[in-house]
Amino acid sequence: MINTNLAGLRQEYSRSKLSRSSIASDPFEQFAHWMDDVLKAEIVEPTAMMLSTASADGKPSARVVLLKGFDKEGFVFFTNYASRKGRELAENPHAALHFFWADLQRQVNISGSVIRVTAEESDEYFQSRPFTSRVGAWASNQSEKIDSRTVIMTKVAKLLLHYASGNVPRPPHWGGFRVIPDRFEFWQGRESRLHDRICYTLNDQNWEISRLSP
Numbered sequence: 051m052i053n054t055n056l057a058g059l060r061q062e063y064s065r066s067k068l069s070r071s072s073i074a075s076d077p078f079e080q081f082a083h084w085m086d087d088v089l090k091a092e093i094v095e096p097t098a099m100m101l102s103t104a105s106a107d108g109k110p111s112a113r114v115v116l117l118k119g120f121d122k123e124g125f126v127f128f129t130n131y132a133s134r135k136g137r138e139l140a141e142n143p144h145a146a147l148h149f150f151w152a153d154l155q156r157q158v159n160i161s162g163s164v165i166r167v168t169a170e171e172s173d174e175y176f177q178s179r180p181f182t183s184r185v186g187a188w189a190s191n192q193s194e195k196i197d198s199r200t201v202i203m204t205k206v207a208k209l210l211l212h213y214a215s216g217n218v219p220r221p222p223h224w225g226g227f228r229v230i231p232d233r234f235e236f237w238q239g240r241e242s243r244l245h246d247r248i249c250y251t252l253n254d255q256n257w258e259i260s261r262l263s264p
């Protein structure tokens with residue numbers, strides 16, 4: 051083993067608990083409660099989530115993206131449609147989202163099908179981004195190989211001049227995806243690794259709630 055000291059690192063969890071009687075009957079409401087707690091806790095990147103996708107032949111990939119909104123329609127993030135994740139979602143429109151909030155000793159897993167948000171939604175969010183981020187979306191062929199950082203910085207310099215007016219349209223390859231959940235799992239760390247896990251699965255338009263063994 052390269053570093054044997056890792057095996058001794060251990061964190062006890064005893065901050066809170068989760069039970070069928072205290073959890074909301076609607077998983078979106080439960081997520082909203084936990085997001086409120088996360089925002090109050092003032093942790094770094096509270097909306098960062100691991101997005102897992104897979105190619106048509108089932109090879110998985112994962113990366114962090116930012117949750118930009120959620121409601122009963124689903125969970126929205128924005129990206130480059132031609133990126134690896136964008137290509138995988140085009141051929142296999144299913145994804146898992148994973149939040150780990152260490153300070154709260156909580157994780158949430160969400161999985162479901164994925165659709166693109168409307169062009170209007172993408173336009174609205176794109177135009178709310180800072181000028182340099184909007185220019186960056188034109189400069190970066192996300193996930194493609196480039197020879198050096200100079201390549202992209204040269205492109206950015208040209209684009210900054212091109213869009214000096216400040217008016218940057220949304221690139222057609224950039225926009226949002228909406229994950230429409232059919233499963234949620236809320237996990238609260240507990241003593242001696244006997245964690246609380248409550249799972250919601252969609253069955254005939256109804257959310258069935260079950261407790262899972264830790």
Ligand SMILES: Cc1cc2nc3c(=O)[nH]c(=O)nc-3n(C[C@H](O)[C@H](O)[C@H](O)COP(=O)(O)O)c2cc1C
Nearest residue numbers: 095098113114115116128129130133134135136193
């Ligand atoms: C905290 C954090 C937030 C990020 N947010 C986004 C995001 O909202 N959208 C995005 O496309 N990439 C985001 N990234 C970059 C992605 O993790 C990833 O590197 C990029 O999207 C390319 O992924 P892909 O090649 O697997 O498609 C973020 C990275 C971090 C660490």
